[in-house]
Amino acid sequence: MGLTNMCQNMSELIESYRDVLPVCQTGMSTHAKERLMTQPGTETNPLRVAIVGAGPSGFYVAEHLLQQQDCVVEIDIFDRLPTPYGLVRGGVAPDHQKIKSVTKAYEKTALHPRVRFYGGVEFGTDLPLSLCRRLYHQVVYTTGAQTDRQMGIPGEDLQGSHPATAFVAWYNGHPDFRDLTFDFSHESAAVVGVGNVAVDVARILCRTTDELAKTDIADYALEALSESRIKEVYMLGRRGPAQAAFTNPELRELGELAGADVWVPPEEATLDELSQAALDASSDRATTRKVGMLNDYSKRDTADKERKLVLRFLVSPEELYGNEANRVTGMRLVHNELYATDDGALRPRATEVFEDLSVGLVFRSVGYQGVPLPDVPFDTRRYTIPNQKGRVLDPETSQPILGEYAAGWIKRGPSGVIGTNKPDALETVRCMLEDVQNGKVLTPDTPSPEGAEQRLREQQPLYVSFADWQQLDTIEVEQGKSLGRPRVKFTRVEDMLSALNKTPAS
CATH class of the missing domain: 3.50.50.60 (FAD/NAD(P)-binding domain)
Incomplete structure (x- = not known):
């Protein structure tokens, strides 16, 4: 078959095999095919995702997204603290070191070339929702249940x-x-x-x-x-x-x-x-x-x-x-x-x-119960973000808000163990990919890692990268070795920044 005939039959081939095409490109209607060249999820136009909260749920969302081999995703993970891993670092008991080994899988995700970690960045102040909408196609809230x-x-x-x-x-x-x-x-x-x-x-x-x-x-x-x-x-x-x-x-x-x-x-x-x-x-x-x-x-x-x-x-x-x-x-x-x-x-x-x-x-x-995030709907009875299978809902219309999602305890309430968050995250990711497929995403004006980094440097110049965290991690572990301990933790943000030679501008 010649090249011309192959091109003429391409539409029929796509229609015939759409059940086995990647999630980001399956089930395409005529309108969807016309949108294919501009739809995010390709090498030239990656799906840009912000994850707010660097605990287990946030990393499981990132892991599931990265497993979509035919949907190119770029992920930025944010946390208010300079350190990642959420309750695995700050909640798992110190005498349960074996449980903390789950961070090895999270580290693998964080080191993926299409993932960036921004520690010390607070949603709502350093990272307003309005800025997220200018930088990302989708935003996922994974902030957990932070109070009792x-x-x-x-x-x-x-x-x-x-x-x-x-x-x-x-x-x-x-x-x-x-x-x-x-x-x-x-x-x-x-x-x-x-x-x-x-x-x-x-x-x-x-x-x-x-x-x-x-x-x-x-x-x-x-x-x-x-x-x-x-x-x-x-x-x-x-x-x-x-x-x-x-x-x-x-x-x-x-x-x-x-x-x-x-x-x-x-x-x-x-x-x-x-x-x-x-x-x-x-x-x-x-x-x-x-x-x-x-x-x-x-x-x-x-x-x-x-x-x-x-x-x-x-x-x-x-x-x-x-x-x-x-x-x-x-x-x-x-x-x-x-x-x-x-x-x-x-x-x-x-x-x-x-x-x-x-x-x-x-x-x-x-x-335990979640706490509200600035400009994000919140259910004051359940202490969660109102959602349907992870899609954030407008409390007035009960309809999904474009481009916003939730996973983990802020989505379902404080139930289950660390591993329970993995299938929960998958449910949310499936909704995210379905919305990408149907063109239901935000339209950022700066959808690139470089553009996001530039804006974040303007908002919070002292943010901590994952490479910075690895440096802190090495120091903590080395300090613990002489004492026969897994690590000696930094417990002050200023000490962390000082160890990284990051100082506030005068």
Whole structure:
């Protein structure tokens, strides 16, 4: 067949094989074919994407986009902090180094030639949405759930009552939280909640200094916790053992602490009739193992170690009370019972049984919520960005806003583990590619890496590149080697910039 005939038959070939063409070019109508030469996603006109938030969800969005071999994508990842990886750096417990190894995959993504990282750039100020629309075809919000929910009880604001998020960020060296102080001079502390974050908090409070000294916990936190006088830590769950949100590996680890015994009151380790019936009907092996471990803990001798960790169930704080100095000295607990709702779910309700618990330090870990971004719709009831499968919705029309997307906890709420964000990101990316295919993208006037970099230098000249981060990473790791630690973290932004020889203009 000659070249002329091949060209004449090209339209028929495209139509015949459109089901196997790349995502960015499939299902083309006549109008779409006419738009093909200007549609983003080609070598000459790459799809320019901004990802706001450099945590797991942001990197999973980037990874999925880069896997579209026939849709050329250029990605800029932004974070308010100079350091990438979000909660993997600032949220994963320092004694869980294995979990942090997931950053190796994120690093591979960040080093891709079509990806750039801009740290120390704050969305809304350094990077207004109006500027994003001039630089990118699509914007993805992956900012997570940055704050905690309150218990809504009297005394919650007393000194010594803290959100777990603040404590976790503090011991992980987050620059925004490094200057907080926690009073470890008391003998008893309570953690309200029985999720994995609550377990992390309780475990860190119970670790010995020798155990913590082998981790990448912030230096100031290591020093403060080494002087802790805490002898007893309570974890408080409002429902029963079968409904506890912590995972089995986390629970098992509590039974292996070098300096703390774990114990459950036998009457609270025993399932109520409704929970037992539900477990029997479901044949849930994971929950069965969880309940079995808790029963084993209820039979343990707890006189051997310096500290004691007590797991409580079917209790809720009703009030925190304090002294003349406005400091927490204890809490009033109400005992709960479970009942079945119309849809079969088991919910707690208060009884007439109360008890007082003497504690001088309280951490609430009862859920997390997202915070609004400037000029971006926000659902104040769900504390997420309103969306449909990742497409950001206009709250007035409930229709997708052109070019804006969300992924991760800011999209669906704080649920799942790190890996849960990967399929969530894929759902969003599929919508993004479908919109590219249908020509539903922004029309930036400066759609190039060079143009974006120039504008960002004007907005924030002290931004941190991924090469800069690698330099900081090397310094942290080298500082840790002599101490037998994974790393010694920078915990001040100014120290990071100083190490990179970046100084504000005079």
